[in-house]
Amino acid sequence: EIVLTQSPAILSLSPGERATLSCRASQTVFRYLAWYQQKPGQAPRLLIFDASNRATGIPARFSGSGSGTDFTLTISSLEPEDFAVYYCQHRNHWPPEYTFGQGTKLEIK
């Protein structure tokens, strides 16, 4: 079973700053990794898929990178609406089981 470990657990930054969130897989996931954003009281929203592809409607300030076991979600300049919890996710080769990281809470400093 692949385990996804996100760091840091909490990231405190100010609007306008750059945010860098990490997701590490216990074994290679190639580029099969997604990032989601979840705001309080809302469902998650897909941001990035296949490590670096932005989902429909996602602003360009969100970018993803990485391959193998180490992945990064970068928000180039934080907007007030970006403060939320972020999760990474991978689907296993076989059987098709989906795994999430434990999440990183991005909070206003």
Add this chain to the structure above:
Amino acid sequence: EVQLLESGGGLVQPGGSLRLSCTASKFSFSTSVMAWVRQAPGKGLEWVSALSASGGATYYADSVGGRFTISRDNSKNSLYLQMNSLTADDTAIYYCAKVRGSLRLGESSSYFDSWGQGTLVTVSS
């Protein structure tokens, strides 16, 4: 815009059963892989189950296998989750999600690209 609307949540006693429904619209439901994902209060996301477009292939997390059954009715654009032998650990918001990708062997480019607003299931005496 894809719409997914869950219903059927509520309070149930330990050992009881509940059936969740998800009504889909504004996309081709009958050709889409679908899934359920849950979130316990204050916790992270946990995948529960997934179902192929035809309904012929089903997959479950170990935590719910043998107790939960996922199904669909493509004529009604609806997804279901039958939950039996519920325990306190099943208390969570249950989200219906559309899958971008497939469930086929080796096709790990598979993600949840649309979500419902969720329905709360509380298991308590």
